[in-house]
Amino acid sequence: MSFIASLRTPRGLITALLLVILAVLPLLTQAFDQRYLLSIGTRIVIWAIAAVSLNMILGYGGLVSFGHAVFFGIGGYAVGILSHHGVASGWIQWPVAIIAATLWAALVGALSLRTRGLYFIMITLAFAQLVFYVGGGLEAYGADDGLNISRSRFPGVIDLRDKASFYWLCFALLCGTLWFCSRFANSRFGLVIRGAKSNDLRMTALGFPVFRYRLAAFTLSGAFGGLAGILLANEGAYISPAMMSWVKSGDLIVIVVLGGMGTLFGPLYGTIAFFVLEESLKPILDLFHKGWGEYWQIVFGPMLVLIALYAKGGIDSLFGSPKEWRRHG
Amino acid sequence: MDYLLLQMLNGVQLGLLMFLLAAGLTLTFGIMDLVNLAHGSLYMMGAYIAWTLIGWTDSFVLGALLALPATFLLGIVVEAVVMRRLYVRDHLEQVLATFGLILFFNELVRVIWGPAGKSIAVPAFLNRTVEILPGVPYPAYRFAIIVVGAVVAVLLAWLVARTRIGMLIRAGASNRRMIGALGINIELLFSLVFGLGAVFAGLAGLMAAPLTSVKIGMGDDILILAFVIIVIGGIGSIKGAFVAAMVVGQIDIVGRAFLPDLLKTFLSASAASSAAPAISQVLIYVVMAGVLVWRPTGLFGQRT
Numbered sequence: 001m002s003f004i005a006s007l008r009t010p011r012g013l014i015t016a017l018l019l020v021i022l023a024v025l026p027l028l029t030q031a032f033d034q035r036y037l038l039s040i041g042t043r044i045v046i047w048a049i050a051a052v053s054l055n056m057i058l059g060y061g062g063l064v065s066f067g068h069a070v071f072f073g074i075g076g077y078a079v080g081i082l083s084h085h086g087v088a089s090g091w092i093q094w095p096v097a098i099i100a101a102t103l104w105a106a107l108v109g110a111l112s113l114r115t116r117g118l119y120f121i122m123i124t125l126a127f128a129q130l131v132f133y134v135g136g137g138l139e140a141y142g143a144d145d146g147l148n149i150s151r152s153r154f155p156g157v158i159d160l161r162d163k164a165s166f167y168w169l170c171f172a173l174l175c176g177t178l179w180f181c182s183r184f185a186n187s188r189f190g191l192v193i194r195g196a197k198s199n200d201l202r203m204t205a206l207g208f209p210v211f212r213y214r215l216a217a218f219t220l221s222g223a224f225g226g227l228a229g230i231l232l233a234n235e236g237a238y239i240s241p242a243m244m245s246w247v248k249s250g251d252l253i254v255i256v257v258l259g260g261m262g263t264l265f266g267p268l269y270g271t272i273a274f275f276v277l278e279e280s281l282k283p284i285l286d287l288f289h290k291g292w293g294e295y296w297q298i299v300f301g302p303m304l305v306l307i308a309l310y311a312k313g314g315i316d317s318l319f320g321s322p323k324e325w326r327r328h329g
Numbered sequence: 330m331d332y333l334l335l336q337m338l339n340g341v342q343l344g345l346l347m348f349l350l351a352a353g354l355t356l357t358f359g360i361m362d363l364v365n366l367a368h369g370s371l372y373m374m375g376a377y378i379a380w381t382l383i384g385w386t387d388s389f390v391l392g393a394l395l396a397l398p399a400t401f402l403l404g405i406v407v408e409a410v411v412m413r414r415l416y417v418r419d420h421l422e423q424v425l426a427t428f429g430l431i432l433f434f435n436e437l438v439r440v441i442w443g444p445a446g447k448s449i450a451v452p453a454f455l456n457r458t459v460e461i462l463p464g465v466p467y468p469a470y471r472f473a474i475i476v477v478g479a480v481v482a483v484l485l486a487w488l489v490a491r492t493r494i495g496m497l498i499r500a501g502a503s504n505r506r507m508i509g510a511l512g513i514n515i516e517l518l519f520s521l522v523f524g525l526g527a528v529f530a531g532l533a534g535l536m537a538a539p540l541t542s543v544k545i546g547m548g549d550d551i552l553i554l555a556f557v558i559i560v561i562g563g564i565g566s567i568k569g570a571f572v573a574a575m576v577v578g579q580i581d582i583v584g585r586a587f588l589p590d591l592l593k594t595f596l597s598a599s600a601a602s603s604a605a606p607a608i609s610q611v612l613i614y615v616v617m618a619g620v621l622v623w624r625p626t627g628l629f630g631q632r633t
Contacts, residue, residue: 064421111618115625118364118420122560123621129553130614137607139600246553250366250428257425298436304429308422309414 011319015265018272022171026164038163039235044275045170046231049177051255051267053224057217058253059262060185062197066121067108067128068252071222073135073244074101075229080149080239081141090152090160097230098223104131105222109215128249135241146240149233160234170231174268177224182264184220193217194262258307260316269315277303331465336586337579338461342471344578345478349533350555351562351570352485353526359502359565361416361519366427367407368530368555369548370434375400375531376538376547377438380447389452393535397528404527408520416519435545446544449535474536481532482571489567498522502565503631554581557613561620563630572628577613584609 006012021028022045029038054068078097087093112123136144151160160166184190196203196210203210233239242248251274259270281300282293311317350372357363378399383392411430415423450456451470458466489495497518500508509515534548541547558577562569588608592601620628 064424066424111622115621118358118564119560119621119625121364121420121424122556123618125553126557126614126617130611133607133610137604139603143603254425254428295436295440297432298440301429301433301436305411305426308426
């Protein structure tokens, strides 16, 4: 199905609209003088990159990784530590951060993909906690309090201190991540991962080395997670172990499930819904009674329970089931 | 030497607390096939409920004894309202729903008890030391935790190995559908087991309260340790949970107690004191990774 034809379906139309709004968000927030919205928008885009990367293994691969926020931390700390030691150039910081995230993902994947079920959930969580505690133990880099850093420098190319430029950079990287994910999902490699989700014994019997495929997917997913971490550190000019607390990993899973697992744009819908819910539940509760907004999670928690119980397909399934299932993207 | 002994006792005490938490978790997973992240919330609720009841009754023992049936009831309610619907779902949905429960309980505590932490005083009759060996004093309260923890562990072992309900629990762990088909009321069994797990979690929470403090999210970090313990021990195995809890307790305490001095030989004092707890935590996860690489289903887990 071509791009133009896909605009005729509700899913295509809504997605296209969403992308257009995201693309011009800095202009909108400037026109309406809502700077705060741009910073939320930036965080949405960065979290969406992480969610898309988690979706590659969680959604397409069916591997419940409960430690994905660790890549926020690794990407962020690589940038922060280099910047702290005077290496300000993004041309050095970013590749180092992505390589670090990739290597860590490869190591964790190699160990944890040997297990399955609850063991896999817990071992990914445990490895994330390990890095979390290391971050909290690094006295030189602020330990639990974290560290203020200066943003990565790309002299002559882009100034990350400019909010709008930084947003557009994040948005472009999100588009790149989505493009990569669509290539991944429809490639032979992606089909093996998806096949192994429904029946890994059959895939093994068909002669695919499922473990190696999954390890490759896990590693890729970690690399993109590291990218999100780089951006997150630059967004706040700040790193701390809290970036990679296990609650953030839980939030990422929530986002992917909320948006629609194993769908291309689901993680993006999920991220937007998650942040919009967070930002809107507070004022809505405040309307009922002043001060209740602070307790928004008392509503959000049970909502998660209901989503888990009754909304398997996520937001994406509201647009009907995708008709075409392309062999090649 | 005395110092080493005291620290090892602290490790045993911490291990027993974590065993109480892990026992409920491993039972619910082994029998109901349920990943319950909200188990730490029951630990927290146990502590908060005990704080209120101790305030009302003006007695630690009375308040604590009343808090146990209260957490049992809370467990039964949570099981009936949410968990029952989750047994047949996959792990991801269980993780998601119980993650939502954590958020709910943390906020609920903030609404009811306020954001500030509470403290429970060590009861007067335990606020002294006992001589565990001639000339080696040990805080009586910590010693009491060891005694209570050990008694509960023995009771649990007896319950599982020697009673009819324990027989059903073991049967349920090995084949759930079969005992249902044999005419056992598994819904009642599941409720009971969940309530029992809640009581253990609440007991651990209220016993830990005088040593730390009663605060929001107190159950979250220790919950992850409890999960590490059941994964090391093998999911569904009480014996495994006990062994792993002891190992983790020792690593944690001994790491905290001895690493700072060791690190000070080559690090600054402040760097050593902030790195040591991190390293002892890291060690726990390294042990877990090692065990899983060696035995992917834990030390005492069922082979598949």
